Amino acid sequence: MPSPGEQGKLYLVGTGPGDLSLLTERARMALEESTYILGNGVYLDFLDPLIAGKQVIRSSMGKEVERAEQSIKLAGIHVVSLVSGGDAGVYGMASIVLEVIERQGIDVRLEIIPGITAAQAAASRLGSPLSGDFVVISLSDLLTPWEKIEQRLGHAFSMGVPVALYNPRSRGRPDNLQKALEIAGKHLADTVPVGVVRNAYREEEEVLVTTLGGMRENLDRIDMHSTVIIGGEETRIWRRGSDVRGIITPRGYHRKYTY
Amino acid sequence: MPSPGEQGKLYLVGTGPGDLSLLTERARMALEESTYILGNGVYLDFLDPLIAGKQVIRSSMGKEVERAEQSIKLAGIHVVSLVSGGDAGVYGMASIVLEVIERQGIDVRLEIIPGITAAQAAASRLGSPLSGDFVVISLSDLLTPWEKIEQRLGHAFSMGVPVALYNPRSRGRPDNLQKALEIAGKHLADTVPVGVVRNAYREEEEVLVTTLGGMRENLDRIDMHSTVIIGGEETRIWRRGSDVRGIITPRGYHRKYTY
Numbered sequence: 129m130p131s132p133g134e135q136g137k138l139y140l141v142g143t144g145p146g147d148l149s150l151l152t153e154r155a156r157m158a159l160e161e162s163t164y165i166l167g168n169g170v171y172l173d174f175l176d177p178l179i180a181g182k183q184v185i186r187s188s189m190g191k192e193v194e195r196a197e198q199s200i201k202l203a204g205i206h207v208v209s210l211v212s213g214g215d216a217g218v219y220g221m222a223s224i225v226l227e228v229i230e231r232q233g234i235d236v237r238l239e240i241i242p243g244i245t246a247a248q249a250a251a252s253r254l255g256s257p258l259s260g261d262f263v264v265i266s267l268s269d270l271l272t273p274w275e276k277i278e279q280r281l282g283h284a285f286s287m288g289v290p291v292a293l294y295n296p297r298s299r300g301r302p303d304n305l306q307k308a309l310e311i312a313g314k315h316l317a318d319t320v321p322v323g324v325v326r327n328a329y330r331e332e333e334e335v336l337v338t339t340l341g342g343m344r345e346n347l348d349r350i351d352m353h354s355t356v357i358i359g360g361e362e363t364r365i366w367r368r369g370s371d372v373r374g375i376i377t378p379r380g381y382h383r384k385y386t387y
Numbered sequence: 388m389p390s391p392g393e394q395g396k397l398y399l400v401g402t403g404p405g406d407l408s409l410l411t412e413r414a415r416m417a418l419e420e421s422t423y424i425l426g427n428g429v430y431l432d433f434l435d436p437l438i439a440g441k442q443v444i445r446s447s448m449g450k451e452v453e454r455a456e457q458s459i460k461l462a463g464i465h466v467v468s469l470v471s472g473g474d475a476g477v478y479g480m481a482s483i484v485l486e487v488i489e490r491q492g493i494d495v496r497l498e499i500i501p502g503i504t505a506a507q508a509a510a511s512r513l514g515s516p517l518s519g520d521f522v523v524i525s526l527s528d529l530l531t532p533w534e535k536i537e538q539r540l541g542h543a544f545s546m547g548v549p550v551a552l553y554n555p556r557s558r559g560r561p562d563n564l565q566k567a568l569e570i571a572g573k574h575l576a577d578t579v580p581v582g583v584v585r586n587a588y589r590e591e592e593e594v595l596v597t598t599l600g601g602m603r604e605n606l607d608r609i610d611m612h613s614t615v616i617i618g619g620e621e622t623r624i625w626r627r628g629s630d631v632r633g634i635i636t637p638r639g640y641h642r643k644y645t646y
Contacts, residue, residue: 222515271639380530
């Protein structure tokens with residue numbers, strides 16, 4: 129019999145936005161190698177074709193600590209994949225797993241597999257709104273006090289670079305997005321482009337290109353499945369003739385080259 | 388004969404940090420479908436096993452505008468993949484391609500395929516240093532004036548969230564990193580954890596976990612193949628007993644739960 133800790137391994141797998149084609153090969157191999165697959169039910173659903181026949185343990189939002197503890201325990205003797213939508217290291221399960229491992233003083237073989245996070249998925253559908261320097265901020269105040277989020281937003285919009293907003297409208301506090309837009313308005317012009325992608329790379333994907341001013345009449349279209357990208361000082365709407373094609377944040381080649 | 392524009396397509400492919408296992412399936416399929424593959428020689432080298440027999444056009448750093456123009460032209464009648472290391476939409480080729488398309492007023496079928504960017508690759512090797520809100524800033528002043536970079540750094544470190552530094556030491560200006568660390572020091576304690584990953588997921592990968600104070604004696608170990616992650620106000624070194632295992636930025640579960 130294998131001694132505990134010798135055969136087990138815990139993969140923290142980022143599964144990307146929710147389309148199997150955006151999974152990395154490494155994530156696929158980890159799932160294949162695993163006996164147990166744990167995750168939020170939402171993220172497990174789209175993995176169905178890859179995890180048939182596995183021991184699948186479905187959890188739900190708000191149960192992250194229990195899920196981390198259960199995964200670590202199982203990984204003592206089994207190969208386990210704990211999946212996170214997007215990137216396991218960005219609003220994913222990596223931090224809570226490491227915290228639990230540290231506090232319990234146990235050892236576990238561990239590999240963190242990064243995945244495409246929502247900002248990247250949304251950006252790729254909008255054109256090139258991020259391009260260079262950018263900021264990622266979640267408007268969920270479940271784990272971070274709202275006052276702190278407001279301070280961060282103020283500094284972020286002062287940078288003049290694009291800001292990707294995660295969890296723009298949580299059920300508990302539907303007004304967080306409006307407050308964030310007001311803070312943006314103190315630092316950026318009403319004409320600054322804003323892109324919204326809802327259900328990126330999933331069924332019923334929707335892409336909206338508007339401006340900071342235009343967001344006021346689009347607030348109702350945004351929910352917890354949306355990612356909002358607010359442009360920086362150089363961001364502009366990308367057009368072909370009078371058609372809006374997306375959003376571009378130039379990287380600065382125009383300062384050096386003619387094209 | 389196909390009429391121009393009907394058969395052609397341009398894929399902007401993010402190829403991740405440089406290990407084929409971190410390529411997405413979608414990126415693989417785009418490469419497979421393409422007749423022409425264009426990119427910086429460095430990124431094409433590791434794709435060798437996937438692009439054998441293709442028309443491969445190698446370019447070099449600094450030739451981004453020409454590479455964009457050539458790709459767009461070829462994509463009028465051929466299926467073309469223009470590859471970027473990391474994510475095509477983050478310090479990659481997406482923005483310059485869209486700018487050229489816009490200025491030339493031409494139409495081209497286009498798909499942008501996101502990839503794992505350096506901040507994510509580095510983070511996954513360090514533990515969970517990003518975890519939630521974070522900032523990405525490049526210290527290269529080739530396309531962005533240094534004064535602007537300094538302003539952004541000041542605001543970024545004021546946010547108290549982790550900051551990932553790309554191009555931490557460019558050949559042209561080796562002192563940019565030292566200046567950035569001085570700005571960090573105005574806002575963050577000397578004990579704040581700093582992680583450096585050199586050649587993430589490539590041969591001779593090196594991982595360094597230190598602090599803002601400790602970076603002073605490690606400057607020489609950092610080059611253009613390194614990504615530096617400077618922790619935020621809550622970031623801490625992740626230990627097992629007296630061993631340093633990595634870096635954790637807690638997401639805030641400790642404010643709500645016991646574990």
